[in-house]
Amino acid sequence: MEEIISIKNVVKRFPVGDGFFTALQDINLEFKKGEFAGLVGPSGSGKTTLLNIIGSLDTPTEGEAIVIGKDISKLSHQQSADLRNHNVGFIFQEYHLLPVYTVYENVEFALLLQNIGAAERKKAVMEALDWVGLTHKKDSKPDKLSGGESQRVAVARAIVKRPAILLADEPSANLDAENAHNIMKVMKKLNEELDTTFIFSTHDEKVMQYLDRIVHLKDGRIEKDEMMKAKYGVHGAH
Amino acid sequence: MIKFLFKGIWRDSTRSKFPIIIVAIGVVFTVTITALLTGVFSDMIDMNARFSTGHVKVSTLGYSENASQNPLDMALLDVDSIIENLTEQFPGMEWVPRINFGGLMDLSDENGETRGQGTATGQAYDLLSKDSKEVDRLNLEGALREGSLPTKSGEALVSQKFAEKAKLKIGDEITFFGSTMYGSMSFQNFTVSGLISFGNPALDRSGFIIDITDARQMLDMQDGATELLGYFEDNKYDDKQANVIKSGFNKTATDSTNEFSSVMLTLKDQNDLRSLISFADNMQQIMIGVFVLAMSIVLWNVGLLGGLRRYKEFGVRLALGESKGAIFRKLLIEACLIGLIGSIVGTLLALAIVYPLQEYGFDISGLLPETAMMIPSVYRAIITPSTFYLGFIPGILAMVLGQALSGIGIYKRETSKLFKELEV
């Protein structure tokens, strides 16, 4: 199984006042293509910080983070934007749909950034909306959607460009149990069908049930890295 | 992508409404004031051309140097042959002789006794020739308040103001005392045929208008004129053309050692018009500059407020793989679009204001100071081709400048900080 993310001896410090706050310490991790993994830990343990480094929105203070063969620390602004544009999808706790645009346009936006032609764009957008079961809401504005629907649009927006990696930061935090399960099932299905690598950050038991692997973080360090094969079968078995 | 941005602007009225209004206001001011300035100055040029300067003017060197004193002894002679030469040399131009003169006006009562006297300046125009355009050019029909225009030799028009002061009526006799161009005493009786008022202090100061043939006889200047005014065929002043004609004429005609040799001046050479016109041009530029600056500052702050609200959106777009540079560029494109919309709205509004000002103008004759300047008493705007695009320059420039200044914040922030806006 090919390695898609490789993190070696990563340290992340944030300047605070006169000194530094160490948010990540001695992180060594590898993710393989098609993994459905989660970062779990208490608030402040560094989950988001680590996801941001993987998504090249931030760089490590020390160590090396290689994502799809690219060293995050060495990318220019433009190169890291390109990496996100083509290879990384983000899903947030707060959905963050662009409020003035329709569901369709929100999903389309990711493809517009890639200069994809109109016909191809339309096909991809409709397909993505179909995956999340929202084709009938394509002309709605985000403020007319429920939380669950909004998060599904966010999933469609992230997946429409078929990224290799999808990073989801507490995607279920604002959802009720039913919607949380729904969204996880959708993502699990995409993981299996498209072989997309998913990495979650979560406290949520409902999310954890679906994960093949859980990396436990505490105070910026890896506490435990466990495979959850027993529950859902060996990942990547398909 | 532009379409996508346009949709965003169109739908997010809180983001775009205020800037559009500001841009539109600025554009309305710029366009209206410019059209008005253009109108007033072109009326001013036109008025000067008609009454005083022509598009070009020929006189003797000595006369042109002391024109305000009307030195009759420096008048041009052999005017007919001068006109003939000019017509040959510069086909298409029209040349008209005029005489400006000064003297005493004497009013007598029924018994022939003098009941009043005053100094008067007079103008002699070709009023009686059949093909003369002077009556139209000077708008004498329009300025006539009472009576009629002279129809025969010996009749005169008198300014209404003067007539009121002197209790003159139509049909009264007045006597003009002056000196001939050779310095001897001359006097002549005229019948008042009409009273005129141009509604303009500079024009109404002159007392009295007669036909040029009468003046030539009275002033003993057969075939003479104090000045020869040249007009372009289309009646529009063209500075470049005027200068070509001027240098062509002066090269052979002017002899700086001979004050009786003739010299040609362009419209701009006279009545301080050159500095006035360049003052107007500068004013216009300064005004547009001030508007751009003021609007930019307002729009900068509007952009800052809107930007804070949009940091979240920028965060999402960064996550979706847009670079900071691309976001900034799109902000500028958005600014162009908003500037464009504002400019279109502003230009349309301005046209709505300017159009009636062009058709009717507003009368400021009541406000006009007693000035020697020929300023039109009705302010009229003029819609020129530039009226349609001029507003777009400050409109778009200010919006882009304001947006660029406020958008620099994106560059200043680290990507991860912008992204942090996404967290709650």
Ligand SMILES: Nc1ncnc2c1ncn2[C@@H]1O[C@H](COP(=O)(O)OP(=O)(O)OP(=O)(O)O)[C@@H](O)[C@H]1O
């Ligand atoms: N830009 C920053 N500047 C300073 N400190 C930061 C910055 N970003 C994160 N931190 C600190 O680093 C630590 C880890 O933050 P992070 O957001 O990764 O935690 P988390 O595990 O995602 O927590 P949560 O579950 O609350 O989202 C926190 O203590 C946070 O205050």
Ligand SMILES: [Mg+2]
């Ligand atoms: Mg977090």
